[in-house]
Amino acid sequence: MATYHIETYGCSSNRGESREIERALRDGGHRPAAGPEDADVAILNTCTVVEKTERNMLRRAEELAEETADLVVTGCMALAQGEMFREAGIDAEILHWDEVPSYALNGECPTVTPDADPVLDGVVGILPIARGCMSNCSYCITKFATGRVDSPTVEENVEKARALVHAGAKEIRVTGQDTGVYGWDTGDRKLPELLDRICDIDGEFRVRLGMANPGGIHGIHEELVEVFAENEKLYDFIHAPVQSGSDDVLEDMRRQHRVDKFREVVETFDDRLDHWTLSTDFIVGFPTETEADHERSMDLLESVRPEKINVTRFSKRPGTDAADMKGLGGTVKKERSKAMSELKMTVVGDAYESMVGETFDVLVVEEGTGDSVKCRDSAYRQIIVQSATDRGVDVGDFLDVEVTGHNTVYAFGEPTDEGRASEGEDRAEPTPSSA
Numbered sequence: 001m002a003t004y005h006i007e008t009y010g011c012s013s014n015r016g017e018s019r020e021i022e023r024a025l026r027d028g029g030h031r032p033a034a035g036p037e038d039a040d041v042a043i044l045n046t047c048t049v050v051e052k053t054e055r056n057m058l059r060r061a062e063e064l065a066e067e068t069a070d071l072v073v074t075g076c077m078a079l080a081q082g083e084m085f086r087e088a089g090i091d092a093e094i095l096h097w098d099e100v101p102s103y104a105l106n107g108e109c110p111t112v113t114p115d116a117d118p119v120l121d122g123v124v125g126i127l128p129i130a131r132g133c134m135s136n137c138s139y140c141i142t143k144f145a146t147g148r149v150d151s152p153t154v155e156e157n158v159e160k161a162r163a164l165v166h167a168g169a170k171e172i173r174v175t176g177q178d179t180g181v182y183g184w185d186t187g188d189r190k191l192p193e194l195l196d197r198i199c200d201i202d203g204e205f206r207v208r209l210g211m212a213n214p215g216g217i218h219g220i221h222e223e224l225v226e227v228f229a230e231n232e233k234l235y236d237f238i239h240a241p242v243q244s245g246s247d248d249v250l251e252d253m254r255r256q257h258r259v260d261k262f263r264e265v266v267e268t269f270d271d272r273l274d275h276w277t278l279s280t281d282f283i284v285g286f287p288t289e290t291e292a293d294h295e296r297s298m299d300l301l302e303s304v305r306p307e308k309i310n311v312t313r314f315s316k317r318p319g320t321d322a323a324d325m326k327g328l329g330g331t332v333k334k335e336r337s338k339a340m341s342e343l344k345m346t347v348v349g350d351a352y353e354s355m356v357g358e359t360f361d362v363l364v365v366e367e368g369t370g371d372s373v374k375c376r377d378s379a380y381r382q383i384i385v386q387s388a389t390d391r392g393v394d395v396g397d398f399l400d401v402e403v404t405g406h407n408t409v410y411a412f413g414e415p416t417d418e419g420r421a422s423e424g425e426d427r428a429e430p431t432p433s434s435a
């Protein structure tokens with residue numbers, strides 16, 4: 001568990017983004033700090049309307065960088081003018097709103113709520129399938145709170161998913177600390193069966209598989225990829241955090257995989273699926289990481305070319321074995337993190353560039369900033385559609401979108417068949433609830 005401090009400037013939409021970040025951080029087991037000086041990570045959610053605001057944002061970022069251990073700058077100014085923070089010499093990670101929670105997790109898995117009840121949020125149904133993991137990572141504090149995996153039956157989880165669909169969920173997010181080890185405690189690896197059964201539920205909806213460590217997923221990857229290939233409802237997306245391209249570092253991290261296992265999983269998915277998304281995470285600056293280890297991580301990133309990448313600068317969590325290791329200097333961690341973040345921008349930018357001019361079947365998952373909506377295609381790539389009201393596009397709609405442009409974390413698109421999903425469809429009114 002880490003503590004965070006978050007400051008938000010600007011419009012109500014920006015405040016909404018901060019609420020989302022806070023919710024994800026709390027779901028990940030983090031807690032608010034009394035102030036920036038007590039926080040493990042401080043988050044500055046910026047606005048950029050007039051020059052005076054920009055000057056204020058830069059000044060505040062400078063102050064926070066002095067006061068706190070780790071600063072993240074996000075929001076409109078960070079995305080549009082991130083170079084101003086770098087040019088001012090401010091030591092901060094510049095991230096899109098969606099990337100902040102993963103960064104703050106510091107390579108640890110997200111915790112799931114102890115009661116493991118599903119929750120409907122807009123048209124998104126959150127389905128925690130199990131709590132706990134089968135690992136003992138040396139840098140992780142989360143495992144102390146959650147313990148070993150404890151898996152309810154497939155039937156129980158399918159019933160919860162069914163209740164979410166009946167309550168209006170259009171996207172079921174299958175979550176867990178490590179979804180790949182679901183069922184391990186009962187002697188039977190049941191994730192492929194569970195996903196198959198959820199996809200069998202009547203209704204038009206999508207299913208997103210949450211974080212699955214490469215060590216756990218490797219044992220079932222051939223069966224799993226068939227479930228992906230055969231079920232259109234399942235987003236072709238996996239989040240498998242590799243954390244390092246060096247086997248020596250993985251050993252010191254006490255991860256349950258080595259680089260070749262991770263590569264095998266990726267190659268199997270590459271062979272079987274045409275358009276899919278690999279999301280992975282790297283921890284940069286682990287205490288025993290040498291320059292050669294860092295280069296191995298850079299090589300892995302460049303060769304595997306994930307479409308979504310979270311880069312986290314290592315920081316110590318109290319009570320963990322990694323906290324007792326002699327750490328690297330801040331400058332080394334900063335330089336490695338900068339190099340990897342730059343490579344990430346190129347690799348992810350290339351993935352979105354390849355989508356320009358193509359048309360994708362998307363689900364409108366949630367409102368974006370202003371009058372935009374956030375959509376997800378079959379590979380869970382994010383596509384933003386502007387002027388949603390004028391186009392009659394609502395959250396929960398399914399429609400075809402042509403990608404017209406992109407930045408490094410999402411694409412922009414134009415609907416080609418506005419309002420298709422609304423025609424004659426009798427949709428349940430989604431209301432926040434517990435199913």
Ligand code: SF4
Pocket residue numbers: 107108109133134135136137140141142143177178213
């Ligand atoms: S898999 Fe590793 S990082 Fe994730 S919760 Fe378990 S011990 Fe922590």
